[in-house]
Structure formats: C-alpha cells, structure tokens
Amino acid sequence: MNRQWILVERPAGPVDDSNFELRSSAVPTPGPDEALVEVVWLAFDPTQRGWLNDGPNYMDPVPLGTVMRAGGVGRVVASHSADYAVGDWVCGMVGWQDYAIASGPGLLGMNVVPPGVDSKAMLSIFGATGLTAYFGMIDIGRPAAGETVLVSGAAGATGSVAGQIAKALGCKVVGIAGGTAKCAWVTDVARFDACIDYKSDDVEARLRDLAPEGIDVFFDNVGGAVLDAGLANIAERARIVVCGGISSGYAAGEPPPGPRHYMQLGIKRARMEGFIFLDYLDRFPEAFGRLQEWMSQGLLVYAEDIQEGLELAPAMLRGLFEGRNLGKQLLRIAPDPLP
Numbered sequence: 645m646n647r648q649w650i651l652v653e654r655p656a657g658p659v660d661d662s663n664f665e666l667r668s669s670a671v672p673t674p675g676p677d678e679a680l681v682e683v684v685w686l687a688f689d690p691t692q693r694g695w696l697n698d699g700p701n702y703m704d705p706v707p708l709g710t711v712m713r714a715g716g717v718g719r720v721v722a723s724h725s726a727d728y729a730v731g732d733w734v735c736g737m738v739g740w741q742d743y744a745i746a747s748g749p750g751l752l753g754m755n756v757v758p759p760g761v762d763s764k765a766m767l768s769i770f771g772a773t774g775l776t777a778y779f780g781m782i783d784i785g786r787p788a789a790g791e792t793v794l795v796s797g798a799a800g801a802t803g804s805v806a807g808q809i810a811k812a813l814g815c816k817v818v819g820i821a822g823g824t825a826k827c828a829w830v831t832d833v834a835r836f837d838a839c840i841d842y843k844s845d846d847v848e849a850r851l852r853d854l855a856p857e858g859i860d861v862f863f864d865n866v867g868g869a870v871l872d873a874g875l876a877n878i879a880e881r882a883r884i885v886v887c888g889g890i891s892s893g894y895a896a897g898e899p900p901p902g903p904r905h906y907m908q909l910g911i912k913r914a915r916m917e918g919f920i921f922l923d924y925l926d927r928f929p930e931a932f933g934r935l936q937e938w939m940s941q942g943l944l945v946y947a948e949d950i951q952e953g954l955e956l957a958p959a960m961l962r963g964l965f966e967g968r969n970l971g972k973q974l975l976r977i978a979p980d981p982l983p
Contacts, residue, residue, distance in 0.1 A: 649740035687767035777805035789814030797865030801972035886918035947971025
C-alpha cells in the first residue's frame with residue numbers, strides 16, 4: 645500500500661496533525677514514459693507552511709484533498725522511461741507518501757542524483773537550502789572581505805550555510821540562534837566568529853558590542869524583533885537580505901506589524917531586498933561548483949536533523965517553528981529499497 649498524508653483543512657495557525665489525514669491506497673503503476681519511485685527521504689522547510697495558505701505565494705497553494713507537497717529523494721523501483729533506470733536515486737517533488745510517479749526531469753519533476761553524491765545532500769547543501777544560501781549571500785548580500793555579516797536563524801539549514809559562505813569570502817560573521825547548544829554549534833562547528841542567543845541575550849545590545857562599526861550585510865531568516873535589532877545596528881550602505889520570516893509562523897491572516905527601525909534604511913542609505921532561489925535556474929551549476937569547492941577545502945559543513953517514520957510528517961513541519969531542529973530537517977520513511 646501507498647501511505648499518503650492528505651491535506652483536509654488549511655491551518656489557521658501552527659500546523660496540526662488534524663489538518664491532514666493519513667490514508668492508504670494502492671501503489672501506483674507507472675505508465676508509458678513514467679517510473680515508480682519508492683520515497684526514502686523527505687525534506688522539511690518553513691516555506692511549506694506558506695504553501696498551505698489559500699493566498700498568493702511563489703507556488704500555488706496545495707489543493708485540499710491532495711497529497712502534501714514536499715521535496716524528497718528515493719530510488720526507482722520500476723521504469724518505463726528512458727530518463728530513469730531501476731536503481732537510480734532521484735530527487736524532486738515527491739510529496740508526503742511512500743511512492744511517487746516520476747514523469748520526467750525538470751524543475752518540478754524528478755532528476756537523477758549525480759554519481760558519487762549523497763542522495764540526501766540534494767535536499768540540503770545541494771538543494772533548495774544550499775542554493776538559497778548561495779544566491780542570497782552572493783547576489784543580494786554581496787559581502788566583501790573585511791565586512792561584518794549578521795545571519796539570523798544561524799543554526800538552520802540555510803542560515804548556517806549562508807554564514808559559512810561569508811566566512812569563506814573573508815568576512816567577520818555573527819550569528820543569532822536559540823539556545824546554548826545551537827550557539828555552540830554555530831561557533832565551534834560552523835566557525836562563525838560569534839553567536840547571540842536570542843533566548844537569553846539582549847540581541848540589540850550584543851550587536852552593538854560585536855559590531856561597533858555596524859552590520860554591512862544582514863541575512864535574515866527570522867523577521868520580527870530579530871529583524872528590528874539588526875536594522876538598529878546597520879552600517880552605511882548595508883544590504884539586508886530578506887530570506888525568510890520564521891517568527892511569523894507563515895500563518896494565514898493579518899501579517900505581523902512591520903519593523904520599527906525601517907527608517908534606518910533611509911538614514912544609512914541601505915538596501916533591503918528579497919529573492920527566490922528559482923530566479924537563478926541558469927546559474928545552478930555555478931552554485932553547485934562553488935559549494936563543492938568550499939566543502940572540499942573544509943570551509944563549509946552542514947548539519948542534518950534526522951527522524952524516522954512517515955507518521956511524524958506533520959510534527960516535523962510544525963517543529964521547524966518551535967526551534968526543534970539543528971540544520972536540515974529530514975525524515976526517513978523507508979530503508980534503501982535496493983542493495
């Protein structure tokens with residue numbers, strides 16, 4: 645049987661198990677030019693919460709009565725397609741389910757994992773999170789050696805990579821994360837110069853101490869009070885990269901109030917800009933190459949938070965907004981189906 649989490653109601657606030665139903669149906673049969681994929685790994689990102697709202701986004705809302713959309717990787721177990729061979733690892737939009745149909749490569753299709761690459765790395769460092777960190781920092785942040793870079797959500801999958809990219813480019817990097825353990829990982833493993841614990845520190849005061857000349861680049865994944873603290877400490881001609889707003893919970897309805905210190909953008913002649921990694925499709929090979937180079941030089945590491953069991957899928961998405969994960973949240977739902 646093919647277990648599937650079906651969206652049955654749109655959450656008004658935090659994701660709840662009751663927003664979905666775990667149903668079983670027959671394993672699908674691939675048709676001409678299709679392949680059957682047994683899903684092994686599912687990825688969880690805050691943006692998935694936004695896909696549950698019935699409103700404008702960079703992707704259409706997940707329709708009610710359908711499988712919850714999510715990226716993942718799996719192995720091809722049957723194929724009638726020249727694009728896929730039995731045994732291939734593939735990555736793409738598989739959904740919260742045991743089996744998915746691959747009908748062709750492409751942005752929203754399934755692509756074969758390159759030989760020698762850890763398949764689940766296609767969901768983190770070589771997936772949406774790594775690409776988001778790369779293009780957000782390189783193209784929007786444009787850090788220069790010697791500048792001071794601030795990264796919120798620094799222990800997350802995207803923030804941790806973004807900060808390490810800035811370090812590789814010769815910047816002083818300060819992170820913001822929640823809790824002693826996460827802050828220790830940010831400084832000891834990801835090798836940021838400092839990390840502020842927003843749960844116990846006065847973020848704005850600590851930023852004044854750590855960046856007395858101001859922040860040149862702020863890669864923000866959080867929004868809310870953390871964004872305000874950063875804006876209060878920007879340098880002239882600063883660049884603020886709007887990557888995410890996890891403090892909002894991405895819930896439907898009236899958005900939270902805007903930043904109180906937004907006029908610092910004018911006073912400091914700074915720029916605040918958003919982006920989507922899909923804007924850079926033609927440059928994905930560039931990003932893959934540079935990320936791989938930094939990894940081979942020991943300048944870039946990434947963390948994976950791994951849980952097991954498809955039944956945990958709603959809790960994994962909810963947990964992203966409760967600060968449970970360190971690095972990329974992955975869910976293993978099956979063993980490797982082939983030797």
